[in-house]
Amino acid sequence: MLKHNLLLFLRNIRKHKSTFLVNLVGLSTGLACVLLIYLWVNDELSVDKFHANDHRLYQVLRNVPDSSGDINTNESNSDLLIPAMMAEFPEVEYAAPLMDDSSNAIISTGDKTIKGSGKLAGKDFFNIFSFPLIEANGDQVLRGENSIVISKKIALALFDRSENLIGETVNIYDNTDGEALYAGDYSISGVVDTEGISSSLEFDFLLTNELFLAKRDPYDAKWNSNGVNVYLKLKEGTDATEFQSRLNKFYRAQLEVVFSKKYHHYIGNMFLQPFSERYLYNKFENGVQAGGRIDYVILFSVVALIILLIACINFINLSTAQASRRLKEVGIKKVIGASRRNLILQYIGESVFLTIISLVVAFVIVLLLLPQFNLITAKEINLRPDPELISAALIITLLTGLISGSYPAFFLSGLKPVETLKSKLKTSFGEFFTRRGLVVFQFSVSIIFIISVIVISKQINFLQSKNLGYNKDHVVTFLKEGKLVENSETFLKELKRSPGVLNATQLEGNISSFDNSGGGYKRKDRPSIQFTFARVDYDYVETLGIELKEGRSFSRDFGDEGSKIILNETAIKTMELEDPIGKIVNIRGQREIIGIVKDFHYQSLYEKIEPMFLLYLPEDANRIAVKIQAGREKETLAGLEKLYHKFNPGLPFEFEFLDDEYQALYTSEQRVADLSGYFAFLAILISCLGLFGLAVFAVERRKKEIGIRKALGQGSTQIGVLLSGEFTKPVLISILIAVPLGYLLTQNWLSGFAYKINIELWYFVLASVVALVVALFTVGTQTIRAAYRKPVDALREE
C-alpha cells in the first residue's frame, strides 16, 4: 500500500513537475524561514535560563517618579540595600551587588596583555548565579580585596591554560576614566567558563565590590545614592510578591528618614523582577512592564508563521485546483474498494511526505543562510543536531503537512465515485471563493510587507541622512586610554600637527548618545529644569562642526573656562533667558554663559532634543575625537595609529568612525529593515509561485475554451487580457485590504520616533504596483503563451 502510494506520488510528480516545484520551493522556503526564526527565538528564550535556581533569582528594581510626574524604572540601587536585606529578611538566601567597572581595562601578566571589560561583584555573586567555575566554588571566590575571577577566554590568552590558575597574579591596569580606580595586582580566585552559555551578564573579569566600598567616601553611603544592580536568591518556597511588598515598605521607611517630607512623593517603589525575565521583558513605560525584546520575538515568530501559512495555502490551492486531474484516480480507487479513510491517509501522507522532502531542502537553505542570518541578528547560532531542534522541526513539518494536506484530502475523498468517474467536477461557488480568498490573503500579506519595507528603509534613510546639527562624517574616535590619560594635552597637540588631521578634541562618553543628566536649574514655582550635559575640551564645537548661535566656544584665549557654560537653544528657550551671553546662571555651581549652540542631536532620534549644556572639563574626558580630511583616510589613520603607539606601545589601536557609531544607535531598526526586506521578498516569491501554479492550471483547464475562442476569431491579446483578468481581481482586492492595514502598522512603528518621516501616498502606490506587476508578469508568462498558441493545438489536445 505504502509502496503503491509512493509510486503514485512519484509518478504524479514526474507528470506535473511545475506543481511539484512550486510546492517544493514554497514549502521549503517557508519551512526554512520558520526554522531560522525558531533557532533565533530559541536562542533568545534561552538567555539567562541556565542558572540552576532560576525560579528563585530576582533583580531589585525601583519605580521612581521624576519632576514631570513620569515614572522611571531604575535598576540601580543603593549598596546599603544588600547588608540591610541580609540582616532584615531571612528569606533572602543571598544578595549580591554588581557594578560596571571598566569596559576598557588592560589585563596583563608579565609579558602578555589583553583588553577586557570587568565588573565589581559582591562575594556571593557565584552563589546566586550558576556560572560554571573551574576549580572553585561560590564560597571561595571574590573573598578579599585582591581577589579576581577571570573568564576562560582571558585565562587562555594570558596563561595558555584554564586550569591550575588559582593563586596566580594578574595586573589590571588603567581604565580610561583617568583615575585608574582599581588598578593593581590581583590574585586569581576562580576561572569562569562561559562557553556555550547565553547570558545577559557579560564580563571578562570580576573584582569584589569591597574595593568600591573601601574607597568610597563614607558620606556617600546613603540610601538615596545609587549605582549598584542588586540580585537576589530567595529561599525555596518564599512568596515573592509578599516579600516584595515588605521589602518596599522597608525601603520606603529608610528613604523617608533621608528625604524631607515634601519630597516623599519622589521616593518611589521597590519591586522585584525574576532575573531571567529581565532579558526579554526589559522595557518599562511609566513604571509598567511594556515588553521589550519579547516584542521582536513575537513579531518575527508571527511573520515566520505567516510565511509558512502562505506556502501551505499554495499547496491547498494547487491541490484543490488540480483535483480534476486526480478525480479519475479517486473514482477508480473508490470503485476498487478504497474507503474514505484510505484516501484521506493517502493524500495527507502525500503532503506530509512532500513537506518532509521540503524539510530536507529547508535544512540545506538554513545551512546556507545561517552565516548571513547570524550577521543580521548578531547571533552565533549553530545548526547542531540536538534532539530538541529535530523534534521541533519534525513537529512543524508534520503540522505543515497536515494543514496543507487535510483540505485536499477531505475534499477529494468526499467526492462521490460516480461523479468522479464522469470527471465532471463542477467547481462550487464556495470552493472558488475559498481559493480566491486564500490568494487575497497571500497578496495582502505580501503588500503589507512591501509597504513596511519601504517605510522602514525610508525612516532609516531619514535617520542616517538627517542633519544632526553636527557633522559626523570623517570623524574618528577612540578611547583615551593608557598613557594618553596623563599625556592627553601633548597627544592632542601632536595629533593636530599630523598630516590629514583637521582638528581634534577630547570628550566624555559618546558623541551620538550622551546621557549624563544633571544640573537642575531652579525656577520659581515650577519644577526645576533637568539637563543633559557633556564634559568636553577646547575644539569640541569646532571638531564636530556644531554651529554657534551666539557667543563663543571654549577657547585657550580665555582663562578659567572651567567656570563657564555653553547651552543649547532649547535650554535657553526653556529657561526663558533674554540676552543670555554673559549672564551668570546656577547650573552645577555659578557659571557664566559664554555661548549658545544651535540644537544638535546628541541622542538617537527616538529622543527629543532637551535642554543641554557643555562644560569645559578635559580631565574627565575618556575619548578622543579627530576630524580628518576627506579622501586621505588611509594614510591619516596610519599616522594616527603610529602616534597612538608612540604613547601606548603594545596596545591595539581600536578606533571607530563617528558615523558608524551613530549607525549603531539604530542596529535593531536596521535589523528589522534587513529582515523585513527578506521576508517581503519571500512572501511575494511564494505567493507568486502559487499564482503561477494556479495560472498553469487555469490555462490547462481552459485550453479548449481558448481554442474555440480563437477558432471563432477572437484575438490573442484579447484572450490574454481575459485570462490575466481572472488573476488581477484578487490582487486588486488585496491592495484594498493591505493599504489601510499597512498604514496602521507602519504608523504605529513610526510613532516611537521623536523625529520621523511622513508616510506618503506613493509608498502605497509603489507597493501596490510592485505586487500587481509581479503578479501580472507571473500569470502573463502562462496566459500569453496559451493565447498565442495555434487553435488547432488546443483543440486537438482535448
Added chain:
Amino acid sequence: MLLELNNIFKWVNSGNRRIFLLKDINIQVEEGEFISIMGPSGSGKTTLLNVIGMLDNFDEGEYNFLEEPIQSLKEKHRINLYKKYIGFVFQAYHLMDELTVYENIEMPLLFKKYSSSERKALVGDMLDRFNIVGKKDLFPTQLSGGQQQLVGIARALISSPKLILADEPTGNLNSKQGEEIMELFKQLNEEGVTIIQVTHSEKNAAYGSRTINLLDGRMIKD
C-alpha cells in the same frame, strides 16, 4: 438469492420538477446467473448498474444484498460488502495511467489484508490466466483497448468477487476483441461468478441467460 431490488425509485430534482431516473425496479438475481441489461441510450442502464454496485444511492425502495438491507447500512459496512463481493468493469476501462499493468491489478488487494507474497501469487495467477505476463510492466497507455479491458477484468476478478458488474465492457472494442471478452465472461460464469452486464448488442446479450430491458428508467416485459 444473491441480491434483490424491490420497488426501487431514483430521481433528481431539477427546479421544482422531479426527474425519475429509475422507476419501480424489481429484480431478483440468483448466484450463478448471467444477466444482460439492454435499452436505448439514456434509459438508465448505467444508473441501475451503479445502484446495484452501490456506487450510487437510490431514493425509494429496498435493496437486499446477501440478505443485508443496503439502504440501512452504514457506509463503512457497505464498502466492506462491496470490497468483498463485487468487481466492476467499465467501458472506458478506468485504469490508473500512472500505474503499470501489474500494479493496477494488484491495487484492490491493497485495500484488503493480504501479505505481499499472497498478492504476488494472486497477481501472477491473473497475469497467467489472461496471458499478459509479458505486459505486466507496461503502462495502460501502451496497450491496445482489448488488452486494457483484459487488465480491467483481471483487476475486477483479483479479489475473487461473487458478482461482476460490467458497463458496456466491449463498447470501445472491435468485434473480435469484444468476442474474446464475452467468451471470457461466459467461462467465468461457468466457474460460478454471477455477471450483470450492460450492453447494446443483441449478440452479446445472447451470452447471458436472461435479459432485462429498460425504457425511460422503467423495466419493460421481455
